[in-house]
Amino acid sequence: MYNEKLRSQKRLIVSADGTDTLFSEEFAEPYHSTKDGALHESLEKHVKPALSIKKEFSSLTILDICFGLGYNTFSTLYYIKKHNLKVKIHILSPEFDRELIESLKDFNYPKEFEIIKDIIYEVSRNFYYKDEQFEIEILLGDARVKVPMIKEKIDIIYQDAFSPKKNPLLWTREFFGDIALISKKDVLLTTYSIASATRLGLYENGFYIFLYYGDKTRCSTVASLKKISNLEYIDMELKKVRNPTAKSLRDINFIKNN
Ligand SMILES: C[S@@+](CC[C@H](N)C(=O)[O-])C[C@H]1O[C@@H](n2cnc3c(N)ncnc32)[C@H](O)[C@@H]1O
Numbered sequence: 001m002y003n004e005k006l007r008s009q010k011r012l013i014v015s016a017d018g019t020d021t022l023f024s025e026e027f028a029e030p031y032h033s034t035k036d037g038a039l040h041e042s043l044e045k046h047v048k049p050a051l052s053i054k055k056e057f058s059s060l061t062i063l064d065i066c067f068g069l070g071y072n073t074f075s076t077l078y079y080i081k082k083h084n085l086k087v088k089i090h091i092l093s094p095e096f097d098r099e100l101i102e103s104l105k106d107f108n109y110p111k112e113f114e115i116i117k118d119i120i121y122e123v124s125r126n127f128y129y130k131d132e133q134f135e136i137e138i139l140l141g142d143a144r145v146k147v148p149m150i151k152e153k154i155d156i157i158y159q160d161a162f163s164p165k166k167n168p169l170l171w172t173r174e175f176f177g178d179i180a181l182i183s184k185k186d187v188l189l190t191t192y193s194i195a196s197a198t199r200l201g202l203y204e205n206g207f208y209i210f211l212y213y214g215d216k217t218r219c220s221t222v223a224s225l226k227k228i229s230n231l232e233y234i235d236m237e238l239k240k241v242r243n244p245t246a247k248s249l250r251d252i253n254f255i256k257n258n
Helices: 038-053 071-082 098-106 111-126 143-149 173-181 196-203 236-242
Strands: 010-014 020-024 059-065 088-095 128-130 134-140 154-159 183-191 208-212 220-224 232-234
Touching: 038 071, 038 154, 038 183, 038 220, 059 071, 059 143, 071 088, 071 111, 088 098, 088 143, 098 111, 098 134, 111 128, 111 134, 134 143, 143 173, 173 183, 173 196, 196 208, 196 220, 196 236
Parallel strands: 059 088, 059 154, 088 134, 154 183
Antiparallel strands: 010 020, 128 134, 183 220, 208 220, 208 232
């Protein structure tokens, strides 16, 4: 399933919004949508939907799956600082590529991240950062092991693993079950994946599914254990009738090949 020998092999790509991302040889995929742009995708598919729906909260615990180049975590901090929001943020983020995190202090991030460059440096050095408003914890290791160990109850999940085809164990019904167990009842999950298998895996764990339209991006998925007004609701029972062969991904289909 994973190929550690290829893990260090990555090449730089400049994405459509002019921000840098990487291409992973291990997963044969870029870390971000090159068409949407790394920063733009992070803001439009994760940060803006999550923080606008949760704008009344004074503190939020976020599960960022997985850390990668940290765009989702760093865009969250950038957005909060830019809009002078007072919310306290605790981010937990699994990542099994230690070398990648260690290299981030030298990564060419967009100018928007200039105001958080000291935070980026510290995360890259210590896998941890804390001040009065922000706490960032990288959970080094396999997300399938780390997520069930989380004790905090989660308000927001950025589900941003490589695609279900390339990284299936982070999109299975069982993994979404682990996520549901550590989630608050009004948790909000954001993901770029609009695949039926992804939506079914979430739905089978009690999530309601919604369509989200970011600015100048393809649509994405928002899910919650509670119904959300003002978002386009997707009737999964109707989807099942219309697409009776669609199935959620299951661990058993992938773990045996490990
Ligand atoms: C698409 S990238 C994440 C991009 C990131 N959210 C960002 O904004 O830069 C996926 C990341 O998941 C990590 N990953 C894949 N499978 C994993 C697993 N089972 N446990 C921990 N990390 C994993 C990869 O090393 C990679 O860094």
